[in-house]
Amino acid sequence: MTDKTKTAGREINPLLKQVLELGPPLAFFFIYLRLRDDSFLIAGTEYSGFIVATVLFVPIMLAAMGILWMMTGKLSRMQIFTAFMVIFFGGLTAWFNDERFFKMKTTLVYGFFAAMLGLGLLQGRSYLAYVLSDVLPMRHEGWMILTRRLCAGFTVLALANEFVWRTMSTDLWVKIETFGFPLALMAFLMLQFNLLQTYMEHED
Structure with a gap:
């Protein structure tokens, strides 16, 4: 297919x-x-x-x-x-x-994802593996590394959104919200998967 x-x-x-x-x-x-x-x-x-x-x-x-x-x-x-x-x-x-509520939404979404991943890490688990292991076979060590990095990445995005909407214009926030944050997250994920190739499980 x-x-x-x-x-x-x-x-x-x-x-x-x-x-x-x-x-x-x-x-x-x-x-x-x-x-x-x-x-x-x-x-x-x-x-x-x-x-x-x-x-x-x-x-x-x-x-x-x-x-x-x-x-x-x-x-x-x-x-x-x-x-x-x-x-x-x-x-x-x-x-x-009040437009501030909608701008804060992005912070809370990224913050929630970071908190959920962090909670799993405290339990010695990767919630990413629970969601994505069927489509992305990877050893446990790889999932834990990716989860830690993505938890940190979501935290950075949440803090970045707070900085942008509180200090910059609405025009700039809309552009960064629509293009900047998604592209940054996509580039970050692509980099992580490239770095974690050694942990991938390949079928014979």
């Missing part, structure tokens, strides 16, 4: 899967660019373009996840947790008319 990804007994084109996963953040980015200089009077309350873009992002993300679920029959725990955080903090952002 070279052109499709199999998930939960169903097949989905990998390009479509990427569109459904990456499309909503990109949609938020372009909606924000379009609305950032506008303000909207809704039910007697004035909302900035950022907050309106945040509110619009929620149904776009839920629609994409719904399509992905219908096509694959499954959503990962990470996807479900991220969706909950987006809905919860998006709702707080709109309710209190």
